[in-house]
Amino acid sequence: MLPYWLSCVEPLVFIAQVGSSFFDTGLLMVAKERSNDTDRYIPSGKAQQKEISNFYMVYNMISGFMPFVPAFLLARIGDKKNRKIPICCPLVGYLLSRCLLLLVIVYHWPLQVMYAAATLRGMSGSFTSYWAGIMALASEESNERLRSFRLVTIELVYGIAGLLGSIASGHIFNVFTVRRSQGTLLAALSVGLYAICLLYSLFLLKVPKAAAASPTERESAVTSRSATGESSERTKLLLRRASQAGLTAAGQTLPSIDRVTIVLLFVGATLYNVSVDGAVDILPTFVVTKPLNWTAEQVGYGNAAGFVIFITSFLGVTVFSRCARDTTIIITGIASFLSGMLVMAFVVKTYQFYIARALNLFALMTMPTIRSMLSKQVDASSYGKIFVLLELSFTLASVITSPIFTKIYQATLDWFAGFCFILSSILSFLAIIPVGVVAYRTRQQQGYEPIPSS
Template sequence: MKGLFLVEPVVALYAFSSFLIYPLVQQYVYRRLWVQLTNTTYPISDNSSRCALNGSNNQSNYNEEVQRQASLFSLYSEVLSTIPSLVVTLLLVAYSDRGGRKLPIVLPLFGTLIYTLSFLTVSYFELNVYLLIGSSLLSSLFGGLGTFIGGCFAYIADLCDDGRQKTLRMAGLDMMIGLLSGVAAISTGYFLRAAGFNWPFLTSALFLCLNILYVVFILEETIKKLPTEGIVLDGSPQPSAIKQIVCGVYWMFAGANSRTKTVLALLILVFTSFSFTYLGGLSLITLYELNKPLCWTEILIGYGSALSTLVFLTSFLGVMVLTNCGVPQLLIILLGILSVMAGMVLVAFAKTTLLMFIVRVPMLLSIMPFPVLRSMMSKIISKSEQGTLFACLSFLDSLTGSISSAVFNSVYAVTVAWCPGFVFLLSAGLCAIPLFVLGVVGLIGVDVPKEYENPDPVSSSEEKPADEHNENSPLIS
């Protein structure tokens, strides 16, 4: 049976299975730490807030201590799983230029399955909650979200030659993440209240198994390997994969002129600095909602997570409309960064349930910079280096995400007693860094470098006229 060149179902199933348990992870750890530190049962109420159950000073002190311990738990988990995940991401996604795109897609699915089954085991048998840190480390050996996303975006880059089509399809992947994770987040709260933690973890594991079967047996490979690939005529092996990957990263920069290298480096800096500020603030919203004065229940957290994931859909629509209207790419990125700044400032001062829902509105365009930046960088890199590019981006994205989580969790643990919203003000302030770098990119200009207009050394005569008229066009029309 002939396979399909559709990676969107893979992203959709992964988003649903991951976000079915993602809101539960912090809640499960929070409840287990509450029981462990207070020697009392976790207060559960059918009301919209748990604050009425935590009114005494003693309970308030307990709440602050649990908040600190939960944030430190997230810190330890992130730090211990960061290095293996980063190494695997860089190796797998870069190697996909030769070994195929399916490898960096399917291995993280196995890692996530291990992570989910570990949570199910700890929850079902009520094992020590700190065993989950070890399961996080084990699953990172298969790669993480960065590996998976990097493989999927490289897969899309293989299929799309047109810059506008590439931008929209990459934004479409982000939209799929938002749609399915939103549906999962809404159902999580009701699922938890009706069936406890075990059934959501089991359901997530089943969807991951279904996803693995799709990737292995249905998804078509975009990189076609020759039967003799990997050996030379005398039968000796070629240079090691690691050496080839290092050389690929080197030549991605060394093979370009100085202007192209400068633009690429600045775009990567915008990407990583924005990822640092956005993911750092976003990672603490659930803990902030569990804290006083909000004290949200699992139902409200599910609705809040679903509303937050709506930004993927609205950001896709924003990219599609603005791109079709001819809005410059840098302006689209600027609007996305300003959206995050406004949202984070409002989150810092949200003290009621209504305001906490309203603050999601200014952040509806916050995902727009990511697909636009990926497409811009992909456009100035030759086809043979797409895997290397997305390996670097996934590596840096995972690195900045882990560092930001560690930094922001540490800051939150220190400031939660006197200013819980300080971390969100910090996130908004740090958005000035990508804004400044973006301004520098605007001054330099982002035209397509001439040497990358037709990256393939051998092109048909029919393709050349189509490329020649783009000589002075913007990076992405």
């Protein structure tokens, strides 16, 4: 019998994120080197910024567009068959895409080959399916009272892995070269780590029994009592009354679906995710070109600063959940991100970058809390679908807004390179509005207590 910690999702999340950090740093530095080669007369500056931002624009659009159908299909299969499926399939795509980066580095293939890597990853479900599968699995094995804490704990593991992986990645990038190519060891380690993840998910990861029985299972459970002497008519009557009362056969309360709350949470989450993705898409180009012009080591440290936010957000949820509502935690996280991006817009020195990141300390409290609130609105058998629909809404919005942010960034380089970060702050502010409506509706609903019937 394996110990619990060796069969849950946290080790998988940790190893995968370390491998992803290696890949992200390697891809960014390769993109920077290849953009230097495109114009011998302008090795850095505006031409380089446009070259890198154009590559990431296309790469992110392919990454966002491809998972739509595969991710939804995998989520449905996961809900009906096995929670492992929407996790394992994306890991296959991740492994293949990491292999392609290794080949691009070693054999000096064109950087555009990475578009094929994004396509392969997308066709296997990509992060959309993988993260929705992780969240569904974690939600199913936790109760409602501790669910926010459970989900943010996984975010914490994700952040610690990203922190360690980012710090190490910048140094590893320069360690080992093949055919005068930097980043070979970094890419090879990423491939190895994802191979370990795939094997772990197949052979060690355990899927818990459903926290709440499906309607078919509830009917079967009640019907089975008829064999002990209850009539079938009485069994059906009991089942109908239990359903009307919102109870499972085990006596657990089924969630009452509030569609307005679900829609408002989706709108708020999507607006916030667009603001985050828009800023994050621009950030790599912003830091590796003038005025910051970071090296591989500095890129690693900068990414690590971003992952520290996972730790501080975990601490924030741990403290605030004892004295604040879920909606208050969500709004606090949005405000933290908003203030950091306002400062980021005016960054021209490295120390100023870290000040902006410090203001983002609680930015990652938002999404785990929204996922927790959404999970409380649906039955356990629908966790996979609700989470993948949330991720797909993020993906669709990102596909639309990523080229917009990129073109705005390129158009404003000459007069204000940080304009996109101000735009991101505005979108974050708009995301507060639907969450505020949810907070108001929740207070109104809790303000009225039902009169017990005779």
